[in-house]
Amino acid sequence: MLHPGSGRRGSPIFGVWLTNGDIDHVAGLLSLREQQDFTIFATRGILDELASNAIFSALAHDVVVRRAIPDNAEIATGYGLNVTSFAVPGKVPLYREGAQVLTDEIGDMTSGLALRHAGRTALYIPGCARMTPEIKARITKADVLLFDGTTFVDDEMLQLGLSNKTAARMGHLAMSGPGGTMAALADVTGPRKIFIHINNTNPALIADSPERRAVEAAGWEIAHDGMEIDL
């Protein structure tokens, strides 16, 4: 979210929306200036997680506003963009996992965002452990979908000997397979469908791979650095 910067250290950042509390989503906050004013929008659960961690107090409370956003409540930014956060199946951050982990819980630890501008809607869902009828209905009505493309197959990390975790264990739907995202959304042809949040083990990242061709044949795009999307 951008707003006009001003002054010697003006910043165009108006707000940061967090969709979960894992390191790849929150560590970037530590690279922002300690005296830079912006608003963090997140669920109560994620804000509590940040509040419980002293290192995030470097985002001074008298400068950086924390705003808890209820599920499914549209927030008007005042910049022509309205943002709605909605719960999706997921899990607590890795660094909060206990002995037992619910990997597809619908609560306040994992969300998607609906970004609405001039009557058009883009959905940003970087992590989603399971497709639900509610999420599918939302996707069907959207114009652009940016969706969790972490792995191509569920046991990708195990096959490569890099981890003992499946995509499901990490709170992600795989792209392929009978239970995967491409199958789940095969009959959803309205929105432009783009995979994001792609792990570097995912062979669909390779331009001429069979997996890339399968993704494209299913009507999906693979996001890339510097990609610009007109809504």
Add this chain to the structure above:
Amino acid sequence: MLHPGSGRRGSPIFGVWLTNGDIDHVAGLLSLREQQDFTIFATRGILDELASNAIFSALAHDVVVRRAIPDNAEIATGYGLNVTSFAVPGKVPLYREGAQVLTDEIGDMTSGLALRHAGRTALYIPGCARMTPEIKARITKADVLLFDGTTFVDDEMLQLGLSNKTAARMGHLAMSGPGGTMAALADVTGPRKIFIHINNTNPALIADSPERRAVEAAGWEIAHDGMEIDL
């Protein structure tokens, strides 16, 4: 510290030495892979700080070794480089500051490093609140000095209206002035003297500025991205 990487996700990083617990020193740990094996070397105080923060548990304890290093004890890496950590005046991390802050305490929260290879020594001291006879004696015997160059004058941030903190309040010696680093080390002409950790408010960063000329006239260099130093 480099060691030969191996395997699909091999890394050349053998160890990370921390000289304090502030965000600019520890947040980079969160960008390393969770299954990458290396050793974190730091004082007991800094290791306790990391241990008290759940987010750093993503550096899995069965993969990333924590090693507490005593003050002034040389550690042989086995790669031809020996490293000694020594306490320098400083303060607790910003996110641990209470109502009262000791800004030039010599304890286990701020350190310098002596890097010894083939009989030659480089000192790395990115933060130092006060020059002491012990530190000056160490510098006099070194071959290369990399030293705290945060600000040019002590009240630089206040003059620019960017902060109400002096360099001293932030735990740093200014480059210039009667109490500054250039004055304190004016008679130390043996080692190559290089300023590092330079704030973007410091006019000595500007190649043709009067402040740059003053720094160079005093026998100092300004470090730059991509700089390589032969010890």
